[in-house]
Structures are given as C-alpha cells and as structure tokens.
Amino acid sequence: MNYIESVKVEGFWGERALEFNFNDDVNFIIGINGSGKTTAVNIVVAALTANFHELDRLEFSKIVIKLKSISSRKKPSVIINKQADDNRPFSSIVYEIRESASEKPLVLSLDDYEEQMMIRRYPRHIVERELYRRQGRTVSNSLDKLTNVSWLSVNRASNDHYDPDESEQISSVDRKLKELSNRLVRYFSTLGKRGSEQFESFQKEVFLSMLYRKTSKPFFSAAKEIDLDDEKKSLEGIFDQFKVKPKEFKSKLDGHFEALARAKDKLQEKDLNLNTTDISVLIGTERIDYIVDEWNKSIDKRKIIFEPRDTFLKIINSMMQRKEFSINSQNELQIxxxxxxxxxxxxxxxxxxxxxxxxxxxxxxxxxxxxxIADEPELSLHVRWQESLVENLRAINPNSQIIFATHSPDVVSVFSDKVFDMESMF
Structure with missing residues (x-):
C-alpha cells in the first residue's frame, strides 16, 4: 500500500491553489479558525474514499494526489476533475487513476444521470454492488487497491443519531465508540485464534517427539548442559498451559529432577557407573529438553502475535487514572x-x-x-495526553502516515518541523 507524497488542489475556495508535500511519517495542518485546514483534509479524504457527497459540496476544480510506496518504485496517482453543469443538480466528476506513472490512466466517469443520482443517494455498499454489475469495477474499488485510509472526525459529525438498537438517541462519539468496540472484539478474536493455532502446533510437536528423530547432541551431553531450575520452571509452565493442576504433577516432577540431578552429578564426575534409572532419566531428559525448546519457541511466537494488543493495553493503561483496561474471555474490552x-x-x-x-x-x-487522517483529534483530551498522543500512535502502528488538522501545539509537540501552516500555504 502507498502513502501520500503530495496533494495539489486547484480552485480551492473557488480561486486559490493549495499544495502539500507530505512527510512519510507525521504531518500537521495548523491555522486559525476559518483558515481552511478542515476543508483541506476533507478534500484529501473525499478524494481517496470516493465520497461524492463531499466532492459535490467542496469547492475545487482539480485535485492531483501523488502516492509513493516504501517498497516499490511505482508512483501511483489520482487526478479528479470537477466541472459544474448548469443543466444538472450536481457537477461532473471524473477520476483518472494510475497505478504507476508510466501506465495509461484508468478513467472512471459517472456522467450518466441515473448513476450520478444513485451514487449520491444510496449507501455505498448498495451503490458499489450495482455499479460493479454495470461497469465491472468502481472508483472506490480502484482506490482501495492503492491506499488504506483511516478517517477520524467523530466530533465533526452531527450531535446525535438514532440507533435502532437503542431506545434513545446517542451522540456521534458514542456511536463511533460502539462501532470501534465491535471491531476490536473481532480483532482480538482473530489474535486469539492465531494464538490457539500456535499452541496446537506445539501440541503436535509434543506427540511427534515420541517418534524417532535425528539429533546432533548425545543425551549425556544434553544433560550436562541443562539448567535444572530453568527446565523445571518451563515444564511447570507447560503443565499450567495444559491446565494440569500442581498437585497432579508436582511430586512426579520433583522426583524426575532429583533423579536427573544425581545422574548429572555422575556425568560431571566422570562416573560412568550409571544404573537403569540414570540411563532412563538421561534419555527422557533429551526428549524433554527438545519439548522445552519447542515450548519456548512457541511462547516467543505467541508474544509476537499478541504484541500489538499488549502494546495498546500498556499505552492506554499508562494514560488512564484509576482505571485498568483488559480483555475478557469474550474478547471484549473490560474496564x-x-x-x-x-x-x-x-x-x-x-x-x-x-x-x-x-x-x-x-x-x-x-x-x-x-x-x-484526523480533524482535531485533541478535542476533550487532557494536555498531558495531547503531548504523548502522536508518539503513542506511532508505537501502536509505526507504519502509519499521520495527517492531523489541529489547533494544539501540544499535539505537535516535538514534531514542529512537520507543520503546514495554512496562513502561509496560499
């Protein structure tokens, strides 16, 4: 997927030209009220999400968006031309989409009156289904292949909204929070499934280890090098994961490691007068050591799977006062x-x-x-939260390109070299 390299808007507010050359990581658009920063981010979002309601409303004649990829030399671009038509209630909007600078553009126009009315009147999923049937692919389908866009502007929405699942109206923030909570449940469930699959993979290794396998380390050599305390703790962790109660394994585990300690002492003293118990425990230890190694690898893989979730919880808990966030057994956020x-x-x-x-x-x-992209993400946030907001967002997703319209110098914080001042843009 691609980041935004630059945006050029002609006919901004009817007669002005506006151009941004964005950084790959962090960008702030600042300015006094009425300077156009919200309009600017709305234009970028509407262009990249094919929001024709907004494109109709916003003043511009042409938008040129150049994209870039960190992993590819391709230079995709999106050009939108808008022209008023006195004979119709809406402007003509034509997209030219290139997946690379050298390719011919894919031109997508909705000049047909019926399609124009449908794209503006009905929900996006209905429109896409119908237009896909008619012309094979839509503007939004093509844009989705070029870039992922998160648009956050909950406080710019209307103050209330009727939810058919609720007995009363809910605010735009609560509506967004409810939607986010549902998405998080699905995401945490996916992580949980991947973690379970990793555990099942370890279980498979346990059973396969009972069969013959080649090993480059003789069993007596493995026993000499083993750390008994670490090995014992690892086995306790494995038993716990399998939900075996301590009273069911503790005596056997203690007996095994007492026998292993005696056999290990004999090996270190070069006493080869090993009895049947010594040989048995040494052979078993080589297999156990292999299982423990596989367990530790499994633990490391599970840590990688759950690292995004754990980082998120660590950050939000560090910012909250007198509350702790966790994930319950239903994969819901619990406070x-x-x-x-x-x-x-x-x-x-x-x-x-x-x-x-x-x-x-x-x-x-x-x-x-x-x-x-977000418009005034600092609304309602404490100054201390504003100061660490961007760094925390970058910790959660270091691969995002952040474009924020903001009034807050605290949100900008240490990124003062990443600022676009609307007062000096024209």
Missing part, C-alpha cells in the same frame, strides 16, 4: 475501576472515549501502511 468494579465503556468520560477511539483506530490498522 476495572480502582475499587474493583467493572465500568461499562459508555460510562467513560468524553476525553477517555476520544482517547480510546484515536488509539483503537491505530491498533486496527494492524501495523500495516495506512494514511491516518
């Missing part, structure tokens, strides 16, 4: 107060909800290249 009570997610403060939404969106990007 526990300092007094040990469970707090429903809708009972969070407005700032806590905003923080959870901003960080949660970054987590759901799954460390993939995303263009993360």
């Amino acid at each position: 526990t107060t300092q007094s040990g009570k469970n707090l429903p997610i809708h009972r969070l403060s407005s700032g806590e909800k905003q923080l959870l939404i901003v960080l949660g969106e970054a987590l759901l990007q799954e460390k993939q290249p995303w263009v993360y």
